[in-house]
Amino acid sequence: MSTYLLVHGAWHSGRCWARVVPQLASADHRVSTPTLTxxxxxxxxxxxxxxxxxxxxxxxxxxVEEDLTEVILVGHSYAGLVIxxxxxxVPDRIAHLVYxxxxxxxxxxxxxxxxxxxxxMIELALRSDSGxxxxxxxxxxxxxxxFGVIDPADLAWLRTMLSDQPVRCLQxxxxxxxxxxxxxxxxxxxxxxxxxxxxxxxxxPATQPNGTPAQVWELPTGHDCMITMPLELTELLLKLG
Numbered sequence: 001m002s003t004y005l006l007v008h009g010a011w012h013s014g015r016c017w018a019r020v021v022p023q024l025a026s027a028d029h030r031v032s033t034p035t036l037t038x039x040x041x042x043x044x045x046x047x048x049x050x051x052x053x054x055x056x057x058x059x060x061x062x063x064v065e066e067d068l069t070e071v072i073l074v075g076h077s078y079a080g081l082v083i084x085x086x087x088x089x090v091p092d093r094i095a096h097l098v099y100x101x102x103x104x105x106x107x108x109x110x111x112x113x114x115x116x117x118x119x120x121m122i123e124l125a126l127r128s129d130s131g132x133x134x135x136x137x138x139x140x141x142x143x144x145x146x147f148g149v150i151d152p153a154d155l156a157w158l159r160t161m162l163s164d165q166p167v168r169c170l171q172x173x174x175x176x177x178x179x180x181x182x183x184x185x186x187x188x189x190x191x192x193x194x195x196x197x198x199x200x201x202x203x204x205p206a207t208q209p210n211g212t213p214a215q216v217w218e219l220p221t222g223h224d225c226m227i228t229m230p231l232e233l234t235e236l237l238l239k240l241g
Contacts (some may be wrong), residue, residue, distance in 0.1 A: 009077025015042025051168030148222015
């Protein structure tokens with residue numbers, strides 16, 4: 001049995017994994033899908049002080065309190081920053097890092113360094129009435145949809161779990177100063193159904209930090225693949241268990 005810890009991206013909540021969890025659990029794996037501070041049923045905790053460090057603490061605390069080890073840690077989108085920083089703090093608890101259509105930072109980088117388009121979101125948030133709220137991306141006509149979701153029923157479900165993102169999450173740098181973090185194997189899963197509105201993805205280096213060849217898998221769907229292709233995503237994740 002393996003332990004999968006699935007970390008949602010910006011604006012979402014742990015509910016976004018609902019179609020993946022039963023598939024992993026039916027294969028006798030342990031699955032955890034926490035909701036980060038300020039999202040979903042934890043929206044009441046949203047505030048300008050919530051940042052990347054808050055979300056890293058969420059996951060580190062979960063790992064320590066539940067004494068989870070040999071964890072396959074999956075980060076979707078923004079959570080690529082989160083899982084990187086988590087692995088830096090507790091590398092001995094992580095067996096594999098999975099970057100699911102995710103931001104992949106280097107030491108000292110912020111979301112803007114990895115995905116420059118986020119600078120526009122930061123500037124809009126700072127000029128807004130709140131001064132810190134980043135609303136979800138707007139829904140676009142197909143094939144872009146909302147995070148790549150275009151089915152009406154799926155869209156209706158997705159909208160129920162979206163909430164604002166604190167700007168501090170995009171401003172804080174990731175620290176990767178623990179040499180042990182570089183020994184952890186990585187897998188990148190890319191969603192390839194991209195449109196003209198899709199931001200440019202940073203290329204994956206041919207060699208992982210641990211010296212082994214890069215492992216990059218693809219899913220022919222939009223960004224929220226856990227909603228649009230949950231079975232296919234699960235099949236890929238099970239290869240790591």
